[in-house]
Amino acid sequence: MQKAIPYMHFRGGSSKGLYFNAADLPSDPEIRNRVLIAAMAGVGGNDGRQIDGLGGGDPLSSKVAIVSRSQRADADLDYAFVQVVVGGNRVDTIQNCGNILAGVVPYAIEAGLVTAQAGQTRTRVHMLNSETVCEVVVQTPHGQVRYDGDARIDGVPGTAAPITCNFIDVAGSTCGALLPTGHPLDVINDVEATLIDNGMPVVILRAADFGISGYESCDQLNANAALKQRLELIRLQAGKMMGLGDVADKVVPKMCLVAAPRHGGRICTRTFIPHVCHSAIGVLGAVSVATASILPGTVAAGLAATLVDGSSTISVEHPSGEFSVSLEVDRSAAFPEIKSAGLLRTARLLSKGEVFVPMSVIRDPL
Structure with missing residues (x-):
């Protein structure tokens, strides 16, 4: 038996990953992480190819965004980033990912978590990994996400609509200080x-x-x-x-x-x-x-x-x-x-649907 979980697959910047509504994933972090590993790499061993999951066998394509409406008064969305480690049955949640962040607001609009505005939509995203906020500006003519455009970023072929990410007060977001040792050298x-x-x-x-x-x-x-x-x-x-x-x-x-x-x-x-x-x-x-x-x-x-x-x-x-x-x-x-x-980024919706994970992942430890 398998459980179907709704997802969308976005290219965000020069990375790509699976985007989930937090409400569709288990609330228990340990079980949730097992589900994400199974979705990306499969079950029964991760040899780095991720042949039994949706991952691309590369750190840049083995990423996950978990999105929900924010619990903070100064933000619209909460975003948790999860790196599914290629070749290891584990995840890393310490860091942020600014590339995957570029797809968060387009995902939220597509998923009905944010209402698109005429022209462009400004959304404040609370990045849970670092407890910092980023203002993301997405082009939304006629109230829909625009993916085509003239913006070009290195590492991605072609052009797309621009997405602006304004990071606010991120200095020391993981280590507690811009220069953690107190020295520039x-x-x-x-x-x-x-x-x-x-x-x-x-x-x-x-x-x-x-x-x-x-x-x-x-x-x-x-x-x-x-x-x-x-x-x-x-x-x-x-x-x-x-x-x-x-x-x-x-x-x-x-x-x-x-x-x-x-x-x-x-x-x-x-x-x-x-x-x-x-x-x-x-x-x-x-x-x-x-x-x-x-x-x-x-x-x-x-x-x-x-x-x-x-x-x-x-x-x-x-x-x-x-x-x-x-x-x-x-x-x-x-x-x-x-x-x-x-920063200037771009993003594109690649697919949407349901990813299937064995019920044993949810019921029993791997």
Whole structure:
């Protein structure tokens, strides 16, 4: 016997995942997580292919959004992000995902949780993973979500309607402080690092300190076993320094190798999430790196190109293009204070229907 659960499948930014109404999932977190693993990867063993579920066998396509009307007075929706770990029968709920966030309001409109307005719909989304709020602006001509348009984001073919995400007060959302150690620069295993959390915990390191250029392809970096081993040893120590505890089984912090930009951006990046090189860069990871590039004394600031006077837009280069982050910065204090970060994303509804999971997943432990 199987249980049918309504879902929608969206591409959000350069990721894609399953979107659920919280009311359609078990209220018990442990049972809910078993259901999500079964929906994405299947039952009886997850070898990384996710052949018995709806997942794509890649961290970027093994994601879940759980959405409901918000319980907060200052928000319209509650959004919980769940990363179903590829190759492991477990989930990770520590981090946010800004890419999947891009599909939350379109999903909520399609599911009847939010009423679309004429022209565009502004919705405040409470991100449960970090207890922060983001204003999401979706194009809704004639009271319907518009998916086609002229906006282009790297990592996604073609164009689509723009979705604006204005992140408010996300500094330290996971670690408790923008710079969790209190320093723009730390040394771990004789390597200088910047540990930062402006919506996503990230460890920023110079690529040159590992004997590489920082311009290598993802395939080249993924094949470099010695590099990945060194990064993991640093990550394990950085996790404790950032207040995240033992991160051996966690997907944060992300590891980001930086180099001077080559294509007109502010900084060049190669990001690991956490052990596989990302073909682009995560939304909130880009915010953290962009922030580091303007803070004095950080690893990124030492390599970053000079900003045009008065510009608030920072272009973060990555393997498949660039990611633009617009930062609102208060420079009146001795150390710059980040007030908000604005990002352009797109999303598209791919399918909707029911996903079937065995009743044994709900009744009995796996």
